[in-house]
Amino acid sequence: MPKWAIAILKTAVHLACLLPVAWLVWGAYKNTLGPDPTHTVTFFTGRGTLRLLAITLAISPIRKLFPKRLGWLIRFRRLVGLYAFFYACLHLLTYVWLYAGFNVQYMVADISKRKFITAGLTAWLLLLPLAVTSTSWWIRKMGGKRWNRLHMLVYVAAIAGLVHYWWGVKPGVWRPLDITLIIGGILLARPLIAVWKRREAPVVVKIGG
Amino acid sequence: MKTRNSRISPSEITPREIFMNRRKFMVGAAAAGVGLAAAGSVLGAFGPEKKVMAANTLQTVPSQWNGKGLQETSFYDITHYNNFYEFGTSKSDPSKYAWKLKTEPWTVEVDGLVHKKKTFDMDALMKLSPLEDRVYRFRCVEAWAMVIPWVGYSLSKLIDAVQPLSSARYVEFVSVDRPSQEPGIMNVSIPWPYREGLRMDEAMHPLTLLTVGLYGQVLPNQDGAPVRIVVPWKYGFKSPKSIVKIRFVKNQPQTTWSLIAPSEYGFYSNVNPNVDRVQWSQKTQRVIGAPIWKQLEPTLMFNGYGDQVASLYKGMNLSRYY
Numbered sequence: 258m259p260k261w262a263i264a265i266l267k268t269a270v271h272l273a274c275l276l277p278v279a280w281l282v283w284g285a286y287k288n289t290l291g292p293d294p295t296h297t298v299t300f301f302t303g304r305g306t307l308r309l310l311a312i313t314l315a316i317s318p319i320r321k322l323f324p325k326r327l328g329w330l331i332r333f334r335r336l337v338g339l340y341a342f343f344y345a346c347l348h349l350l351t352y353v354w355l356y357a358g359f360n361v362q363y364m365v366a367d368i369s370k371r372k373f374i375t376a377g378l379t380a381w382l383l384l385l386p387l388a389v390t391s392t393s394w395w396i397r398k399m400g401g402k403r404w405n406r407l408h409m410l411v412y413v414a415a416i417a418g419l420v421h422y423w424w425g426v427k428p429g430v431w432r433p434l435d436i437t438l439i440i441g442g443i444l445l446a447r448p449l450i451a452v453w454k455r456r457e458a459p460v461v462v463k464i465g466g
Numbered sequence: 467m468k469t470r471n472s473r474i475s476p477s478e479i480t481p482r483e484i485f486m487n488r489r490k491f492m493v494g495a496a497a498a499g500v501g502l503a504a505a506g507s508v509l510g511a512f513g514p515e516k517k518v519m520a521a522n523t524l525q526t527v528p529s530q531w532n533g534k535g536l537q538e539t540s541f542y543d544i545t546h547y548n549n550f551y552e553f554g555t556s557k558s559d560p561s562k563y564a565w566k567l568k569t570e571p572w573t574v575e576v577d578g579l580v581h582k583k584k585t586f587d588m589d590a591l592m593k594l595s596p597l598e599d600r601v602y603r604f605r606c607v608e609a610w611a612m613v614i615p616w617v618g619y620s621l622s623k624l625i626d627a628v629q630p631l632s633s634a635r636y637v638e639f640v641s642v643d644r645p646s647q648e649p650g651i652m653n654v655s656i657p658w659p660y661r662e663g664l665r666m667d668e669a670m671h672p673l674t675l676l677t678v679g680l681y682g683q684v685l686p687n688q689d690g691a692p693v694r695i696v697v698p699w700k701y702g703f704k705s706p707k708s709i710v711k712i713r714f715v716k717n718q719p720q721t722t723w724s725l726i727a728p729s730e731y732g733f734y735s736n737v738n739p740n741v742d743r744v745q746w747s748q749k750t751q752r753v754i755g756a757p758i759w760k761q762l763e764p765t766l767m768f769n770g771y772g773d774q775v776a777s778l779y780k781g782m783n784l785s786r787y788y
Contacts, residue, residue: 285758292539292547292557293610294758358750358762367747427608427745428726429655430555 258329270333274340277305278347295355302348303422307436309341310415311443318446321454335391338411342388345381352377373424380417383410415440522683524617529598531620531672536601539612541681543755548688549606550707551656552641552648559650564687566647567708572692578714579634582627588692592678594627595619599682600675600696605737605769607701611751616696617679620672630666630714637669638662638719639695640711656726662706663719663733664697667778673698673771699771701735732788736779737769741788 281301284290290297316334320327352374357363367374387408389395396404419440422433548560553567574591577583586594597617604612625637643659645651651658668674675696678685685691690707697704703723713719723731730745739749752761768775779787 288757290758292543292754293752293761295752295761296557296610298758355752355758355762356747356750363747363749366742370742371745371747373745425745427555429551429653431653432555 263329263332266333267336270336270340274309274337274343277301295351298351298355299348302344302351304436306341306344306348307415307418307422307440309337309344310411310418311436311440313338313341314411314415314440314443315446318443318450321450339388339391342384345384349378349381373421376417376424377421380414380421383414383417387411387414412444415444524597524679524682524684526599526617526682527596529600531600532598533601533603533613536603536613538601538615539755544612544614544680545686545688547610547754549608549702550650550688550690551653552643552650552658552660552708553688554650555653560688563649564691566649567642567644567687567691568647569687569692569708572710574693574710574712576624576628576712576714578638579631579716580714581629581631584628586624588678591624591676591693595623597678602673602675602696602698603766603769603771604696604698604702604705605751605765607703607731607735607746607748609746609748609751609765610754611763612754615681616675616677617682618675618677618696621674621676621695622670622672624676624712625670628714633716634714635666636715636718637664637666638711638713638715639664639706639709640713641706642708642710657722660706660722661719662695662704662721664695664704665718665778668697668775671775671778673774699736699768699775701731701737703731704735734779734784734787736775736784736788737765738767738784738788739765740767741785 281290281298285294285298288294313334316330316337320330353359353364357367368378369375387410390399390404390407399407419433419437422436426432546561547557548564549557550560550564553560553563570588572588573585575585596619598619599615599617601613601615604614639662641660641662642648643651664674675698677690677694677696678692680686680689685694687708690705690709693709694707695705695709704721718733721731721733723735724733737748742748748765750762751765753763766772
């Protein structure tokens with residue numbers, strides 16, 4: 258993939274992630290986000306986080322499936338991952354501002370009493386160190402192996418995010434199902450691809466030998 | 467996520483002429499034997515659209531229970547932001563699918579521990595007592611709030627008419643259960659039909675409204691047409707929609723949400739900022755239709771109806787009987 262193409266694609270990613278936020282802010286200002294704008298913003302930013310996390314998580318398995326043709330995708334993983342964290346921050350801000358009204362007492366009570374809030378905050382706290390250590394300086398400082406191990410936390414964060422979603426909706430609401438299946442599929446894809454590659458490997462060895 | 471551009475500003479009460487134009491889809495309900503429309507000879511003088519408008523209009527009398535100084539939620543929001551799981555779990559599902567429900571003919575069967583078991587058709591229900599305008603706060607357990615100008619009369623009028631036995635201590639309500647007309651009934655997580663209940667003194671309280679309309683018109687389907695109960699000091703799920711049965715019973719009836727999650731949705735479910743058992747905090751609520759930075763407000767005990775209803779619960783531990 259030539260440099261200019263990467264640059265164009267990166268610009269497209271920035272636009273795709275930032276324009277919806279601009280639309281949201283404008284809609285909030287003009288009060289066109291539906292009867293319950295707080296609810297709209299909550300689900301928009303929450304679902305946005307999970308979708309961007311799903312894309313981030315999908316990059317590695319796709320690369321493994323098509324190492325030659327789609328290897329360049331790795332250059333987008335950090336970008337999309339950071340946008341997932343950005344949406345998670347907006348989601349958290351929605352809670353702190355529009356639900357809790359910056360009332361610390363309210364938030365402390367909520368975090369301890371409501372398990373869906375606890376799960377959501379856990380997911381955000383898990384993403385935080387990943388966002389902080391996302392620069393190449395940190396990779397060099399920590400060493401690839403340790404850095405990789407730390408960033409395995411993204412799987413835990415995604416699962417915590419899904420648990421947060423299911424616990425947050427009323428029983429009988431199936432809205433979280435689609436994103437759960439998508440993220441679940443991506444998580445399952447990794448071991449499946451590993452098994453498939455291992456079965457292929459002896460053939461390669463035979464030809465090579 | 468859907469947006470819309472042409473919504474009515476929440477700061478204004480929807481003028482009738484505007485929302486009536488949106489109500490052409492209500493023709494079916496208009497023919498539902500409402501019987502309180504203007505005289506037929508007068509109708510002849512108007513165009514077809516105005517006929518629909520006139521047929522939907524309910525004749526009301528003033529009420530001493532009408533809330534004052536409340537900022538009414540727009541007709542658009544009241545009819546496009548609904549929890550009515552018979553039509554789907556999304557807030558916009560009822561406005562999309564509720565038209566499928568045939569509300570005519572409609573009967574409400576009253577039985578159980580009463581002297582006069584009776585099946586009312588809508589005509590009989592409409593004539594039982596003069597219809598009143600009642601502007602009530604409406605508070606959902608999901609922590610959003612509206613102000614709705616309902617039309618109806620105190621449920622006590624109907625209860626008086628059927629003469630309950632002294633052994634009747636609770637009233638049970640059953641909502642319509644028609645899978646072919648209510649696509650949400652496919653949802654297996656909910657034990658249909660929808661059931662709710664009140665203690666006898668709650669049901670007899672003058673604020674408890676047998677509701678047949680809102681904004682001076684017959685109820686839109688998504689708001690529980692043709693007849694529902696509204697209990698303004700309780701969370702919204704205690705106000706069952708599209709009811710077909712009222713049963714007087716001795717023991718506390720099983721209610722739908724208590725069956726699904728007993729620890730979260732109690733039988734009483736009075737609006738109470740201090741009882742935090744439920745999934746969401748109830749200390750605050752979000753005003754529907756307000757700009758996002760003005761939505762948050764404190765929850766009122768008994769949804770602001772404490773002066774009228776607190777005496778019903780004297781000596782009761784409201785954290786225990788949540």
